Amino acid sequence: MTLQEIAKQLKTVKSATIFCHMRPDGDTLGAAAGLAAMLASRGAKARVVCEGPIPEKFAFLPALRxxxxxxxxxxxxxxxxxxxxxxxLGTLADAFLQAKKPKFNIDHHVSNTRYGDFWFVEDCAATCEIMVALCEAMGVALSKEIADLLLLGISSDTGNFAHKNVTASTFAAAAKLVAAGADINAIQYNMFKRQSAARALLFGRTMSAIRYYAEGRIAMIAVTRRALEESGATPDVTEGFIDFPMSVDGVEVAACLLETGNDRYKVSLRSKxxxxxxxVAAxxxxxxxxxxxxxMLFGAFEEVVDKLRFTITQHLQD
Ligand SMILES: [Mn+2]
Structure with missing residues (x-):
């Protein structure tokens, strides 16, 4: 189906529920809430749903609350x-699949299984990039609200226009959104910059203790339960910690060890x-x-570090 045909169908819809994927990111949320606002501007009733809670960092956009x-x-x-x-769709999958009503599937993943009655899949940087075109095809004017939501999605899926998936069309779509009033500065700050004081404290403590092995080609960081407790942080704030050792010149492989229980470590690995x-993980x-x-690795901390260092070294080419 073409995007024009999808737009034609959606223009006849008087009410819709728009589903986000589980563990929602800025793209699924921005696309869903953006589409809801487009439908609403045409007088339709639209609700956005997601299996689980929406992370607090998205609360700066009222529609996502x-x-x-x-x-x-x-x-x-x-x-x-x-x-x-x-x-x-997580726990909402059955409700979606079993409903006896027209089902739409709009996505940018090439691997999309083409489920639903009406689908549109285009290989581009973000679903929100498709939504900019859909908005035009539906004849809806881009409001600041819609523009912010769609730019959130494009910014999230491209690492704020820094990943390899960015094309000239990504910027062209973003340009339309900025022209409509989208605030890239606020989006970038809320999505990529701001953090809790507890995370900042834990980050400093963790990075001041980076260990280097193999002449600086392997870097390891560790977050213990004690460090979490003393900084007042929860384990989820460690997302992105591993990017820091990876940014160090000469480091080829980084590992982050997160203590999740007695002699239990959840290990994340990255390679250049x-x-x-x-x-290595296998x-x-x-x-x-x-x-x-x-x-996952089990054992006393120094033993775990030794094992991991050995295995990574074995897999590291000159
Ligand atoms: Mn996406």
Whole structure:
């Protein structure tokens, strides 16, 4: 189906529930709430739903404070956005699949399974990039509210226009959003910069104790339960910590050890390319991708570090 045909269908819809994928990111949330606002501007009733709670960092956009957890059974249509297969809807998958109403699937993942009655999949940087075109096709004027939501999605999925998926069309879509009043500075600050005082404290403490091995080609950081407790932080704030050792010149592989219990460590691994960390993780029953993977390790801290150092060194090419 073409985007024009999707737009034509959506223009007839009087009410819709729009589904985000589980563990929602800025793209699924921005696309869903942006589409809801487009439908609302045409007089339709639209609700956005997601399986779980919405992370606090998205609360700066008012529309994202109103995301629900259960679909409106009376909605004329169900729409999934940024969701490559039905299972990514999490606990809402059954409600979506079993509903006897037109189902839409709008996404930018090439791996999309093409579920639903009406689908549109285009390989581009973000679902929100598609939404800019859909907004035009539906004849809806870009309000500042819609523009902020769609730019949130593009910014999130591109690492604020820094990843390899960025194309000239990404910037062209973003230019339209900025022209409509979207605030890239606020989006960038809320999505990529701001953090809690507890996270800042834990970050400083963790990075001041980076360990280097193999002449600085391997870097390891560790977050103990004690450090979490003393800084008042929760384990989820350690997301992104591993980017810091990876930014150090000469480091080829970085590992982050997060203590999750007695003699239990959740290990994240990253590589710049000289080591296949999928294979490193597989040694311990974990896995992932060549450049990013993870596994669990058990034992006393120094033993775990030794084991890991040995295995990474074995997999590190000159
Ligand atoms: Mn996406």
């Amino acid at each position: 109103a995301v629900g957890t259960s679909p409106d059974l009376l909605s004329e249509a169900y729409i999934a956005v940024d969701c490559s297969d039905e299972r990514r 390319g000289r080591a296949n960390v999928n294979e 040694v311990y029953g974990g896995g992932g991708h060549v450049l990013a993977s993870g596994c």
